[in-house]
Amino acid sequence: MAAGELRSSDRHEIDTAIRAAEQASRYEFSVFVGKADGAPREFATRLHAASVAPDRSVLILVDPRARVIEVVTGADVRRTLDDQSVELAVLQMRSSFAEGDLVVGLVRGIAQLAEHARAPQTRHAH
Numbered sequence: 001m002a003a004g005e006l007r008s009s010d011r012h013e014i015d016t017a018i019r020a021a022e023q024a025s026r027y028e029f030s031v032f033v034g035k036a037d038g039a040p041r042e043f044a045t046r047l048h049a050a051s052v053a054p055d056r057s058v059l060i061l062v063d064p065r066a067r068v069i070e071v072v073t074g075a076d077v078r079r080t081l082d083d084q085s086v087e088l089a090v091l092q093m094r095s096s097f098a099e100g101d102l103v104v105g106l107v108r109g110i111a112q113l114a115e116h117a118r119a120p121q122t123r124h125a126h
Contacts, residue, residue: 006033010103017107021114027077028057029110033102036063036070044070058113062093064102069093077117085116 006014018029030051036043044061051057055074058081062069071086089112096105 006103013103014106014110017110021110021117025080025114025117027074027114027117028053029114030057030059031106031110032059032061033106034063035065036061036068040066040068040070044072048072048074058117060093060106060109060113062097062102062106064097067097069097071113081113081117086113089113089116 014031018031021027021029028051030047032044032047040061040063044059047061048054048057048059051059053074055076057074058077059072060069061072069090071090073081073086089109092112093105093109096102096108
């Protein structure tokens with residue numbers, strides 16, 4: 001399913017998940033669904049670098065036809081979101097995609113990434 005094939009309700013659901021993720025984590029999230037221009041990882045990295053604040057952002061690229069998922073995180077994000085957490089989110093998305101549900105997979109993956117990207121709560125001793 002190319003980006004142009006997403007219904008407006010699907011886009012709205014994904015946008016809502018992105019807004020919730022940004023509020024929860026204080027990082028910027030973006031999603032690209034469609035055919036990667038060239039090698040998927042390199043294309044995702046270029047898209048991420050072109051974002052407003054790449055150090056503070058997460059980009060999810062999904063090329064459904066090629067069955068590719070790429071997640072690119074900025075330097076600031078990597079302080080709280082490690083590779084293992086990203087892999088768990090990718091597995092979650094891949095599972096939903098295998099069941100034919102792109103939107104649910106993205107919504108769940110975005111939420112999982114945001115949860116793991118949250119800065120840990122610190123307690124101040126008095």
